[in-house]
Amino acid sequence: MPLDSLSSTELLTDLWIGGKAVPASDGGRFDVLDPSTGEVLATVADGSVEDALAAVDAADGAAAAWAATAPRERAEILRRAWELMTEQADDLAKLVTLENGKALADAKGEVAYAAEFFRWYSEEAVRAAGQVMTAPSGANKIMVLHQPVGIAVLVTPWNFPAAMATRKIGPALAAGCTVVLKPASDTPLTALAMAKILDRAGVPAGVVNVLPARRSGAVVSAMLHDPRVRKLSFTGSTEVGRVLLKEAADQVINCSMELGGNAPFLVFADADLDAAVEGAMVAKMRNGGEACTAANRFYVERPVAEEFGRRLAEKMKALRMGPGLDDGVQLGPLVNTDAVEKVDELVRGAVDAGAEAVVGGRRPSDEKYSAGFYYEPTVLLDVQPGSKILEEEIFGPVAPVVTFDEEDEAIRLANATEYGLVSYVYTGDLARGLRVSEGLDSGMVGLNRGLVSDPAAPFGGTKQSGIGREGGHDGMLDYLESKYIAVQW
Numbered sequence: 001m002p003l004d005s006l007s008s009t010e011l012l013t014d015l016w017i018g019g020k021a022v023p024a025s026d027g028g029r030f031d032v033l034d035p036s037t038g039e040v041l042a043t044v045a046d047g048s049v050e051d052a053l054a055a056v057d058a059a060d061g062a063a064a065a066w067a068a069t070a071p072r073e074r075a076e077i078l079r080r081a082w083e084l085m086t087e088q089a090d091d092l093a094k095l096v097t098l099e100n101g102k103a104l105a106d107a108k109g110e111v112a113y114a115a116e117f118f119r120w121y122s123e124e125a126v127r128a129a130g131q132v133m134t135a136p137s138g139a140n141k142i143m144v145l146h147q148p149v150g151i152a153v154l155v156t157p158w159n160f161p162a163a164m165a166t167r168k169i170g171p172a173l174a175a176g177c178t179v180v181l182k183p184a185s186d187t188p189l190t191a192l193a194m195a196k197i198l199d200r201a202g203v204p205a206g207v208v209n210v211l212p213a214r215r216s217g218a219v220v221s222a223m224l225h226d227p228r229v230r231k232l233s234f235t236g237s238t239e240v241g242r243v244l245l246k247e248a249a250d251q252v253i254n255c256s257m258e259l260g261g262n263a264p265f266l267v268f269a270d271a272d273l274d275a276a277v278e279g280a281m282v283a284k285m286r287n288g289g290e291a292c293t294a295a296n297r298f299y300v301e302r303p304v305a306e307e308f309g310r311r312l313a314e315k316m317k318a319l320r321m322g323p324g325l326d327d328g329v330q331l332g333p334l335v336n337t338d339a340v341e342k343v344d345e346l347v348r349g350a351v352d353a354g355a356e357a358v359v360g361g362r363r364p365s366d367e368k369y370s371a372g373f374y375y376e377p378t379v380l381l382d383v384q385p386g387s388k389i390l391e392e393e394i395f396g397p398v399a400p401v402v403t404f405d406e407e408d409e410a411i412r413l414a415n416a417t418e419y420g421l422v423s424y425v426y427t428g429d430l431a432r433g434l435r436v437s438e439g440l441d442s443g444m445v446g447l448n449r450g451l452v453s454d455p456a457a458p459f460g461g462t463k464q465s466g467i468g469r470e471g472g473h474d475g476m477l478d479y480l481e482s483k484y485i486a487v488q489w
């Protein structure tokens with residue numbers, strides 16, 4: 001499907017700086033591929049360091065007026081952005097599928113979720129309450145104001161090209177910050193479409209700047225060393241997150257980090273097994289497994305392990321794989337060839353160590369998949385402790401299953417990872433569910449539920465899964481500084 005058939009959405013392929021589409025300063029461009037065919041979908045301007053600093057200039061020029069804009073006005077602009085995204089949802093979803101590869105149903109879910117961040121933060125924009133209290137000594141009042149932190153650099157991954165952008169832009173704009181967004185190079189088109197929507201919604205020039213750039217290291221580093229930049233919000237891998245935390249240290253920049261995950265999915269023998277299998281499919285297969293929240297390790301209590309594995313395998317086998325825009329497709333291609341290589345390497349390592357691939361375990365051999373970046377839905381049983389697949393993010397349609405005997409053992413296995421983003425627990429015993437949820441070292445828990453993402457909830461991780469929370473009321477606090485005024489009265 002050519003991009004020009006997306007009639008309701010205005011497509012940009014240049015940089016968006018200061019309210020205008022502009023080419024890269026050095027004329028550079030790069031290709032964006034359609035993962036279902038490997039063919040070039042569009043070429044996009046490749047932002048340079050000079051462009052990055054121009055984007056910071058634009059954000060700086062707009063900062064004072066935007067911070068001073070009445071909260072109600074900021075709220076109404078965000079509300080209009082939600083309405084426009086909702087009106088254009090079908091085309092935006094197709095655009096997400098075209099550049100990311102995910103099945104259209106997943107893309108539609110993402111666009112609805114993404115738009116909700118604009119609606120939620122339009123409602124939060126008018127609620128940045130401060131505080132006044134009497135000092136314990138009685139000598140003065142303690143007054144606390146919340147003020148925008150300043151220019152924010154936002155760096156987003158390719159797996160949710162719409163939602164990862166709005167989850168940052170929504171609270172930043174509500175708080176009164178101006179931003180420069182650097183989207184992932186695999187999926188810059190959705191972020192650029194978002195810039196146009198925000199422009200139409202009434203966001204003043206310079207408040208939102210979008211800078212696709214293949215030279216991401218140099219471009220982001222230049223911005224983090226510009227003294228006008230006060231905030232970094234990054235979503236991506238833990239590996240790159242560590243690099244950026246070090247970069248941000250030079251200017252002691254306020255950092256929010258949404259990093260990788262390695263989610264355990266615990267199934268106790270007293271669980272409703274139908275619900276557990278349904279939940280497993282959602283937790284594992286939403287977005288084809290390319291989600292930081294994707295269930296990465298299934299720990300199942302011995303009495304139900306065989307049946308759970310069999311039922312999960314049946315569901316995985318029945319999934320319809322193909323180009324994301326095709327009717328009825330439930331599993332699209334992965335984002336690029338590196339992703340396929342990585343998944344295949346992890347599966348081969350597990351199988352060599354003794355695991356059994358009861359479904360899938362390879363790239364599809366059928367000729368019709370040969371040009372795209374596909375991997376078969378896979379269930380691995382008897383995965384051996386120490387297998388790399390239990391330690392690293394798989395980021396693909398692969399479910400490794402491990403058996404456990406005791407509740408304590410399940411919690412210990414679940415927590416034996418450097419990550420702590422999300423865990424899932426299925427049990428029919430509420431007391432056990434709450435006890436285990438409390439014992440799991442992760443920022444979020446799905447209790448008898450395979451989906452935790454919600455614009456109204458604080459999303460984020462512990463350990464090396466990140467710092468800070470996005471979404472909900474807490475999400476806006478990440479873009480606000482507290483200012484305390486000691487008042488003599």
Ligand code: NAD
Pocket residue numbers: 155156157158159160164182183184185216217218220221235236237238240241243244257258259260261291292293393421461465466
């Ligand atoms: P990535 O870390 O490779 O890239 C993320 C972003 O950082 C991209 O925009 C990329 O261009 C940029 N980048 C890469 N190297 C950089 C550098 N040296 N300096 C500055 N910027 C750089 O991650 P990805 O492959 O795009 O996304 C997948 C990862 O994102 C997974 O680890 C996944 O778990 C994580 N993720 C986390 C969340 C969350 O909320 N915790 C959500 C989605 C994805």
